Amino acid sequence: MSVAVLEVKDVQKVYGKKGESQSHALKGVSLTIEKGEFVGIMGPSGSGKTTLLNVISTLDRPTGGFIQIAGTNITQMKQNQLADFRSQKLGFIFQDFNLLENLSIYENIALPLSLQGVSSKEIGAKVKKVAQTLGIEEILSKYPVQVSGGQKQRAAAARALVHDPAILLADEPTGALDSKNAKSLLETMTDLNENHQVSIMMVTHDAFSASYCKRILFIQDGNLYTEIHRTGDRQQFFKQILDVLAELGASHDVR
Amino acid sequence: MLLKLSLSSMKKMMKDYLVLLVGLVISISIFYMFQTLALNSDFTKGNSVIKSIQIVFNVGAFLLALITIFYIFFANSFLLSLRRKELGMYMVLGAKKGKISQILFLETLTMGIVSLVIGTIVGIALSSGIGVLLMNLLEISADGYYPFYLPSVWMTWGFFMVLFLLTSTINAVRLARATELDLIRAEQQTDDVKAKGFGTVLVAILGVALVAVGYYGLIEIMTLQLLGFLIGAIATTIGTYLLFISLLPVLVQALKRNRKLNDQSLNAFTFAQLRFRVNNLTKILGTVAMLIALGVGAMAGGLAFQKNVDLIANVGHVYDISLHDPVSEDQEALKKMTVLEQNTYSYKVNEDAVYYLKDDLLAHPPLISTNDMQNYDPNKEPERIAEPLPANLYGMNEDKDEKTGQKLEELPDEWYQVISQEFTISYKMYDGKPVRVVDQATFASVKGNEHTVVIAKVDDFLKYKQDIKAMNQRQKEQIKPASEDEEVYLTTKYGTYESVYAFTSGTMFMGFFLGVAFLAMMASCLMFKILSGATRDRDRYSMLRKIGVRKSLLVGSIYKELLFVFLFPALMGLTHVLVGMQMFSFILLEPYVNIWVPTVIFVVIYALYYLITVRLYRGIVLPKEV
Structure with a gap:
């Protein structure tokens, strides 16, 4: 039986005040992500995929609609509640890692737990465990500037996962990595999804990265365009993605 | 063409330049005020007291000059940091390095000259305002004291022109040495976390030793006389800087090593920020500590002289x-x-x-x-x-x-x-x-x-x-x-009081004059420095907010971090004052009388600057809420 970790219903986002020139970034998007899914969000630049990620990650407020994460409606929450919600239920991975460069990798990973008032001993155990999963035990005492980009992104992933979030939100996680590191990270994410039941939503415009997902939602001009499921192997899925992208590009040309 | 561009971008960054300008004007006007006192020969000759403490005054002038040099050099590197990204972009677009260096040289110099003009005017206003006000309050004659005094103007202009020419050249050279990429990536440079090794411990020990020697000189001033005063001034100053360079970073590092404390709430981040500050602000913190010591010390000395008039009158007379x-x-x-x-x-x-x-x-x-x-x-x-x-x-x-x-x-x-x-x-x-x-x-x-x-x-x-x-x-x-x-x-008691008062009021005047000057410089220094680096911290706070740190927690962290930054030099400075007052023991009966007055004045001014700094810093680093 499947349980929805994320439910988005008719979400709209309008920038600019009424009466002035407004831009509609999201024009009523609805989607559902079940527990244990690995979903990709794709779309060309300006399609609204980053806006969607921002409203889901509670960093931005939708103008209309309804978002529920792990059974909690987040659209009516106050600032402090949102902050607490983010720190407890969500895990983030960003393109530019967003590690605090003045903290060691250990301290970076420990931060979400420290914020929740977890005891120092327990923090140590949890950080060690998640570091093991991601294969970065060796670099815990180092600082971000001393490690490679791939290691940085693994550290960011560790930080996103250390507090067992309901869902992992990834924004172009491979964007700043070379192909080898990107591949390795995507394999790790797949492993997390398949063997550790981590629900993942990944925003990307890179077809190769997207091919690791189980399901992909395409967005265009603030609307959901189409959705494809991975049925066969990854290479086949990759081609399928390229086809949809070509279709999207063609629709651009027509207009 | 480039000149036009640079002018228009300066206009855009008016706010940053204003901060810089205000800082320069404050330091110039204070320097000028000091010079009007030092060079107004009619005034110094007419006031027997000022003449008798000429050595104290000269050392004060020397310290003021030293601190001003520090201040100007730092302020100009701030100017470079404001401009480097844009100038780097011009170079990427094909502007010649020589031309760019020339522009920066002119900009720095222009900035200097503009602030020199304003600073002199403000200095004259200050001298006639504060100077005359203080003299009235203290009932000493201002005979021979002119707020506008040409030799002082020349002195100030000469001193600062040399400084500005020097810093302009340094800025230009530093720019010429840097590559285009260094310049446009300036903001992306990360704070290096250097391990503090054996050398630091040595420096710390040397610092402690020097401060101890300085203190010894001040305490034993009765026997060492002038030598004690010189040892005190020089050894304590150098020792203070060394301590801030070595001991403070080590202390913060120790704080960070306490895992239990470090793992609590946002402490890891707060301490990391603090470590960054104490590593980067060593010179400025040392300067602030010295300025606090001089400022509070000067006021305390002035007040002690005044209070001791009473005491001296009381020694000889029971009846009023x-x-x-x-x-x-x-x-x-x-x-x-x-x-x-x-x-x-x-x-x-x-x-x-x-x-x-x-x-x-x-x-x-x-x-x-x-x-x-x-x-x-x-x-x-x-x-x-x-x-x-x-x-x-x-x-x-x-x-x-x-x-x-x-x-x-x-x-x-x-x-x-x-x-x-x-x-x-x-x-x-x-x-x-x-x-x-x-x-x-x-x-x-x-x-x-x-x-x-x-x-x-x-x-x-x-x-x-x-x-x-x-x-x-x-x-x-x-x-x-x-x-x-x-x-x-x-x-009679009044007769004694009157004559001693006349003798000491000059000293008191000098004390308050210097005290106000030093405190103003100090406060502007620290605030200025912290704020100028604030944009670098913006990303960190925005990231923390993203992963779900409550705003109140972030604000608390800022208060805590800056409190420490402000606290260290304050403690050091006040300790200097407490020990330094010993040097008056050979003229004063009770050098510590009423020491709480300047201490309270200082604490109030300082706390105010702390709160303003936190306020402005918050405005810069905390992300806007949706």
Whole structure:
């Protein structure tokens, strides 16, 4: 039986005040992500995929609609509640890692737990465990500037996962990595999804990265365009993605 | 073309430039104010005190110059940091390096000249405002003091032009050395976390040793004299900088090593920020500590001098008022005061001597001071004279050989003290006649005018300063001077007070002047430095907010972090002051008297700057809420 970790219903986002020139970034998007899914969000630049990620990650407020994460409606929450919600239920991975460069990798990973008032001993155990999963035990005492980009992104992933979030939100996680590191990270994410039941939503415009997902939602001009499921192997899925992208590009040309 | 571009971008960054300009103007105007005092030769010569503490003043001027150099160099590297990204972009687009360096050189110099013009004007305004105000408050004559004084203007311009030319060149050279990529990536450079090794420990030990030597010099100033002062000034300054370079980062590192503390809430981040600050702000923190020490020290010194006027007057006089044959105005004035003790004694004057009635004295024995200047002890209270006067006749100030037909005993010391210090208010009043203390029979037989002397002790001498001054004036008129042009000098408490006050007010003036100057520089330095680096921290706070840190927690972290940054130099500076006040012990009875006044003034100003800094910093780093 499947349980929805994320439910988005008719979400709209309008920038600019009424009466002035407004831009509609999201024009009523609805989607559902079940527990244990690995979903990709794709779309060309300006399609609204980053806006969607921002409203889901509670960093931005939708103008209309309804978002529920792990059974909690987040659209009516106050600032402090949102902050607490983010720190407890969500895990983030960003393109530019967003590690605090003045903290060691250990301290970076420990931060979400420290914020929740977890005891120092327990923090140590949890950080060690998640570091093991991601294969970065060796670099815990180092600082971000001393490690490679791939290691940085693994550290960011560790930080996103250390507090067992309901869902992992990834924004172009491979964007700043070379192909080898990107591949390795995507394999790790797949492993997390398949063997550790981590629900993942990944925003990307890179077809190769997207091919690791189980399901992909395409967005265009603030609307959901189409959705494809991975049925066969990854290479086949990759081609399928390229086809949809070509279709999207063609629709651009027509207009 | 490039010049046009650079002008327009300067306009855009007006706010940042304004911060820089304000900083420069403050330092220039303070330097100018100082120079008006130093170079106004009529003023310094006319004021004996300032002349006598010339060495203290010169060291002060030297320190001010040193700190100004630091300040200017730092302010100009701030200017470079403002411009480097944009100038780097011009270079990427093909502008020649020489041309860019030239532009930066001109910009730095222009900035300097503009601030020099404004700074001199502000300095003149400040000198005539604060300077004259302080002089009025302290009742010292401003004769020969001109707020606008050309030699001071030349001095200020010369000093700062050399500095600006130097910094402009340095900026240009630094730019010329950097590559295009270095420049546009300037903001992406991360804070390097350097491990502090054995060298740091050595530096820390050296710092502690130097501060200790400096303190020793100041404490032992009685024996070391001028050498002690020089050792104190130099060793303490260098030691302070070394301590901030070495010890402080090590301390913060230790704080971070405490895993339990570090893992708590946002502490890991707060400590990391703090470590970054103490590593980056070492020089500025050392400077701030020294400025606090100088500022508070100068004010404390000034105040101590003022308070010691009282003490010196108190040592010689128990009674605040001594009146011979008081007139009705005197009595009226006395009635208005809260008099703790008032005694009246009769005496007669004939052509041989002055006669006090023994029984009169013994019936109301007066108090005498038990303190003296050499072995001052604030706990020594005045004591009442218990010395009996068994003989019939006593004499003082009398030639032993001169026989008057009667046998005169030597007047006991305590009585001698009271008559010479409290009763006798001018050596002129008895025309140098001897004083005798006689029994009732002798007193009655003396043919001469009978007079009275009233001595009174009030609750607060300073409260009635004006009334007592008027009494003194009337007494002066009573004692007609031998020749008209000769000034009568009264040895009453007020007379002593007045003369010592004139002597010390100059010192106090200097103390407050310097104190205000140093505190203003200090405050502007620290705030300026913290804010100029704030944009670099913006990403960190935005990231923390993203992963779900409450705003209140972020704000708390800022308060905590900056509190430490402000606290360290304050503690160091105040310790310097407490020890440094020792150096006044050879002129002052109680150097620590009223030390809380400048301390409170400082704490209030400092706390205000702390709060403003937090406020502005918050505005820069905290992300806007949706």
